[in-house]
Amino acid sequence: MSNIKAIPRRIITGTKGGKSYIAKDEIITNVSEHFPGLIISDVWQTSKMPASFEQEKPIENSAIPSVIKNGTYFRYVQIPPDEKLGIEAPAGQPHPLMHQTKSLDYIIILSGEIFLITDTDETLLQAGDIVIQTGTNHAWSNRSDENCIQLAVLIDAE
Template sequence: MNKIPRPIVTGIQNGKSTIVEDQRVENVVEHLPGLIISDLWNTQKTPANLDFEIPIPNTGFPQTPKNGTYFRYVVIPPDKDLGVESKVGEPHPMMHQTQTLDYIIILSGELYLIMEEGETLLKTGDIVIQRGTNHAWSNRSDEPCIQLAVLIGAEE
């Protein structure tokens, strides 16, 4: 299950910059078959404390701290593999909203971003600026889609 690229974390030791962590991600959860989420890093406030990290549990819908951030890696499998079926005239079953500003990059595959009004197909390299709106992701292809996201706590 863990095919997430390894994170390299830097820091300061003895007054010099150094690599303090270089290993495979252990914080990985498969919430539904093929839906893999890893919250790689977080901050609890802004400005961030560079010497401190609180390990966080992976959740399907993030609990980003007010004034904090999440750095999230997500693998979204095809809808058919999740058993997700969207019915015409009804909200998508995975529709949700977070109180965050999200910067999302599609690393591979393709995915539909569904809003209450309209949708658009995202492909590798596309970037989404998600501003706390109600939305869902729908993978109508035969391959998983991988996205990388930075979620920033936001005011209502």
């Protein structure tokens, strides 16, 4: 079993008087559980490009994030097995959690395994695999008996 936490610790650095320091060291508090065991920790967002070093603005936590125009969104997700979520994709039907965001997403699988499903195919992802999600329709299906942890950076895209 992995020792990765469902709710991560976040360390934020800053500068004061020309010297760097640790401005915050805390457990993420912006956490939601939209389905039992599906834990989403919204870590950080930016609201312009280039990004500024200002402190974050509160993030509205939702199952499908909405990236701020010219911004980024940093998310840590624990996805339990489909069986625990009560999810079943009927044969020939789209996966019930198919969704699409208007963003370019960099996703890293930190632990466990999960299937990435698109409209026409799917592939098994394991710890260390990286997905570049280009705003396409997709779903995640955890067919194992362990949680999958993924880290995602979403960037506003056209």
